[in-house]
Each structure stands twice: as C-alpha cells, then as structure tokens.
Amino acid sequence: MIDEIKKLNHKIAISDRDKLWIQTEYPNITISSSKLSGEICFQRTYNNITLLDSCNIEILLSHNKQSILPKVKCLDNKIEKIAKSLNLKMDQLHTNADGSFCLTVYPKEKSFFTNEQFNIQEFFTNLLEPYLYWICYYEKYKKAPWGEYSHGSLGIFEFIAEEDLNFRKIYRILKTNNISLRKVLSLYRQSKCLCGEKKSKTESKIRKCHNKAWIGIVKIKIALNQRLSILPQKNQTTISKV
Numbered sequence: 630m631i632d633e634i635k636k637l638n639h640k641i642a643i644s645d646r647d648k649l650w651i652q653t654e655y656p657n658i659t660i661s662s663s664k665l666s667g668e669i670c671f672q673r674t675y676n677n678i679t680l681l682d683s684c685n686i687e688i689l690l691s692h693n694k695q696s697i698l699p700k701v702k703c704l705d706n707k708i709e710k711i712a713k714s715l716n717l718k719m720d721q722l723h724t725n726a727d728g729s730f731c732l733t734v735y736p737k738e739k740s741f742f743t744n745e746q747f748n749i750q751e752f753f754t755n756l757l758e759p760y761l762y763w764i765c766y767y768e769k770y771k772k773a774p775w776g777e778y779s780h781g782s783l784g785i786f787e788f789i790a791e792e793d794l795n796f797r798k799i800y801r802i803l804k805t806n807n808i809s810l811r812k813v814l815s816l817y818r819q820s821k822c823l824c825g826e827k828k829s830k831t832e833s834k835i836r837k838c839h840n841k842a843w844i845g846i847v848k849i850k851i852a853l854n855q856r857l858s859i860l861p862q863k864n865q866t867t868i869s870k871v
C-alpha cells in the first residue's frame with residue numbers, strides 16, 4: 630500500500646457537545662486535542678446476551694486518506710492475553726499488525742454513520758463498542774458472536790458478495806483498495822486461496838477456503854460482462870484492457 634494513503638494527515642475535530650457526551654458516557658476517558666485515552670466501560674446486548682466489560686484504549690483523532698475512521702489501540706495487553714488464551718493470532722481478533730483495531734472494511738465505513746458523515750458518538754456506539762463486545766464475547770464463549778469480514782482483499786470481495794452493486798461502484802471499491810481488475814480476472818475456480826493458509830489441496834482452493842470471497846469475485850466478473858455487453862462492439866477491445 631502506498632505510504633501517502635497510510636499517513637494520518639486528516640484531523641478529526643471534537644466539538645464541545647461531543648466532549649460533554651464523552652465525559653458523560655465514558656467518565657474515565659481523557660480528552661486532548663490529538664487523542665482520547667483511558668478506560669471505556671460498556672454494556673451491550675446481542676441476541677439476548679448482555680456483556681459488561683471495559684478496556685483501556687487510545688483513539689488518535691486523525692485519519693488517513695483511505696479511511697474516515699480514527700485509529701484505536703488497546704493500551705494494555707488485554708487483547709493479546711485473550712488471543713493467547715484462545716490460541717488465536719492477533720489478526721483473528723481483528724487487530725492489525727500495528728496494534729490498531731480493524732473495525733470494519735473500508736467500503737462499509739460510511740454506512741455506520743447518519744448521512745454517511747463521521748461523528749464520534751456513532752463511532753463509539755456503532756463501531757467501537759460492538760468491536761469490544763465481539764472480542765469479549767469471543768473470550769467468554771470461545772467463538773465469534775457474529776460473522777466477520779476477512780482481512781485484505783478477501784474481505785473486500787466478501788463485502789462485494791453481500792451488496793447489490795453495479796460495475797461502476799465495484800470498480801471504484803477495487804480501485805480505492807488497490808486491487809487491480811486484472812488480478813480479480815486472473816482468479817478462477819481452481820485458484821488457490823489468497824489467505825495462504827495451509828490446507829489440503831481441495832480445501833485450499835479459494836472457492837472452498839474463502840467461499841464468500843469467491844462469490845464476490847464471481848459477482849465482479851458477472852458485473853464486468855454485463856457492462857461489456859451493453860457497450861457498442863467496437864469499444865470492447867479497449868475496455869477489456871482495463
């Protein structure tokens with residue numbers, strides 16, 4: 630990924646109203662101009678299971694070009710401990726290599742906010758708390774409470790599998806995530822999965838290993854074919870070179 634995209638160079642402003650809300654909802658969180666840090670206590674219910682837990686976190690009040698979300702990290706080794714006790718890798722608990730939380734896939738970020746506009750209150754209630762609930766549930770019940778997207782391009786393909794998108798939208802999503810259409814078109818039924826997990830020959834095929842991602846890939850191919858079929862014949866050669 631290009632460094633320019635990864636740079637956290639867009640500031641997230643916290644209004645006085647937001648500050649008041651944070652102080653009321655999460656009294657142990659300290660607010661500064663560059664970050665929010667401290668203990669977040671939460672109580673959430675999903676499918677009639679209520680969990681009450683807390684986590685020491687740090688939220689950097691800036692985001693990069695690709696994402697509208699701030700980076701959040703755990704300030705102690707709580708998640709590491711959970712991963713160890715469950716014999717899971719950190720990325721299986723949706724923690725990135727730099728220790729930040731992987732809260733959702735890029736194309737879905739805006740859908741968590743009213744009018745697709747980032748705001749700190751909905752960030753806490755729609756993304757951060759559900760993420761922490763997910764982790765705590767996993768710790769307690771040794772399984773994920775709900776399905777999740779895979780990491781990297783597989784997660785993007787899974788997202789595309791779920792949504793009803795035209796080719797133009799799909800193309801934009803692939804482009805923002807640095808996935809070339811050529812790469813997608815090179816994947817076929819017998820291709821090995823991109824996750825690289827060691828499995829038997831049949832099980833390691835993408836359509837078996839990450840089936841939903843495969844469905845997404847098929848969807849992209851169908852959308853491209855539909856797009857090509859509505860174009861005048863003479864333009865087809867140039868378009869297929871994309």
Ligand SMILES: [Zn+2]
Pocket residue numbers: 822823824825826835838839
């Ligand atoms: Zn796989």
